[in-house]
Amino acid sequence: NRSKAPSTQKITEGLLAGNKTQLSRALTRIESTAEKHQQQGRKIIEACLPHANKSIRIGVTGVPGVGKSTFIESFGKLLTSKKNKVAVLTVDPSSTLSKGSILGDKTRMEELVKDPNAFIRPSASGDSLGGVAQKTREAIILCEAAGYNIIIIETVGVGQSETAVHSMTDFFLLLKLAGAGDELQGIKRGIMEMADAIVINKADGENLKAAKMAKNEFNRALHLYPPKESGWTPKTLTCSALENQGIDAVWELIETYISETKDNEYFQHKRTEQNKFWLLQTIENTLKRDFYNNPKVKKALEVQLKLIKANKTSPFEAATYLLELNE
Ligand code: GDP
Structure with missing residues (x-):
């Protein structure tokens, strides 16, 4: 029953009030692979950042x-x-x-x-x-x-x-x-x-x-x-x-x-460095995920892997082809 799923707002409010059940729910959202849950997860994170x-x-x-x-x-x-x-x-x-x-x-x-x-x-x-x-x-x-x-x-x-x-x-x-x-x-x-x-x-x-x-x-x-x-x-x-x-x-x-x-002041310096690192990591992870989830890429990757096995293409040629497919 979809109407029973707690709203993002309810989860966020509960979490900010220290409610463990809502905190667990929020974590389940960010861990989920479903796009809808991930979107909710991102909203919750945004609301949490100032705190x-x-x-x-x-x-x-x-x-x-x-x-x-x-x-x-x-x-x-x-x-x-x-x-x-x-x-x-x-x-x-x-x-x-x-x-x-x-x-x-x-x-x-x-x-x-x-x-x-x-x-x-x-x-x-x-x-x-x-x-x-x-x-x-x-x-x-x-x-x-x-x-x-x-x-x-x-x-x-x-x-x-x-x-x-x-x-x-x-x-x-x-x-x-x-x-x-x-x-x-x-x-x-x-x-x-x-x-x-x-x-x-x-x-x-x-x-x-x-x-x-x-x-x-x-x-x-x-x-x-x-x-x-x-x-x-x-x-x-x-x-x-x-x-x-x-x-x-x-x-x-x-x-x-x-x-x-x-x-x-090393404490704050380290956190800033860590934030820079995580910014770049997040970009990398997102690019990778989007690339491998692209249906065109998924299909073509299988074909290219077979071509590699048959020695009919080079890894670099195949990679260039696949990357261009994703543009
Ligand atoms: P983990 O795999 O690193 O999480 O290790 P555990 O906490 O599960 O501990 C492994 C085993 O070592 C268990 O049987 C514990 O009871 C035992 N153990 C843990 N800490 C100590 C300690 O300070 N002294 C002794 N003698 N045994 C310990």
């Missing part, structure tokens, strides 16, 4: 099993106990496959889910990481407009998704485990450079000693990196997400970072 941009955006990454959801649960509860409203979003590149997601399959953050001041939303799915990331970017705006002042964006430590999350957050936190021996082996250099803090989780029980040693090793290594534009030297901490130890120190560190980078 957005006021939160602290924190990226959390780490390999599967490192304790991301356990950490976010403890951390989120600490934040809501301090009268914050916390939204948790995820960027899960595996959600682009029909196989289902790495992050979404288990029951996660059971306590935080029940918290009236927390909002948890699994990753949008899409046919590319770029598409998923863009939807998450838009989801940040909606959550901020709904009154969430801390946005946590979780991603798995595999593939390119960290870069995407780094480019939409103010602070980037890498969760690690202490291993035996050389801690720095097997860590991707790019991630070390993105991290504003490395937090060694599962610093409890028999692991405690190894965690402390790993912390020292990371701290030494982090000093070898060139200074960051932010003027911030990344720090290493240990915590036990399970036993709720050391979580408050992580928050204190983030607060220090925010206050220092606001003072030296």
Whole structure:
């Protein structure tokens, strides 16, 4: 029954009043592939923009099993106990496959889910990481407009998704485990450079000693990196997400970072750079989507792919032909 679908205005009003049901509805609109829903989504985003941009955006990454959801649960509860409203979003590149997601399959953050001041939303799915990331970017705006002042964006430590999350957050936190021996082996250099803090989780029980040693090793290594534009030297901490130890120190560190980078104006500078980046990304995504959705292109692409297979055209010739079809 079409008349029962809530109007864009009703969704927007509810969202701005902090209503979770309407916020979820709005997110479903922006995640939808239906043109009509996307149009509604764009209207809602437009109405939300003046109310957005006021939160602290924190990226959390780490390999599967490192304790991301356990950490976010403890951390989120600490934040809501301090009268914050916390939204948790995820960027899960595996959600682009029909196989289902790495992050979404288990029951996660059971306590935080029940918290009236927390909002948890699994990753949008899409046919590319770029598409998923863009939807998450838009989801940040909606959550901020709904009154969430801390946005946590979780991603798995595999593939390119960290870069995407780094480019939409103010602070980037890498969760690690202490291993035996050389801690720095097997860590991707790019991630070390993105991290504003490395937090060694599962610093409890028999692991405690190894965690402390790993912390020292990371701290030494982090000093070898060139200074960051932010003027911030990344720090290493240990915590036990399970036993709720050391979580408050992580928050204190983030607060220090925010206050220092606001003072030296890096905070706003970074957001402006991120907005420029996302402008270009959105253009790229839109052009690509329109191109591949063009029925003429769809049909001709199949033909050209066959011609390539039969060695009857070159990739460049085929591309030029297809691009001209779309004009
Ligand atoms: P994720 O895949 O990164 O989200 O990891 P989970 O949060 O699901 O945690 C993976 C496993 O590690 C679970 O069995 C957790 O109970 C356990 N775990 C998480 N944090 C800690 C911790 O601080 N200490 C210990 N001992 N176990 C933990």
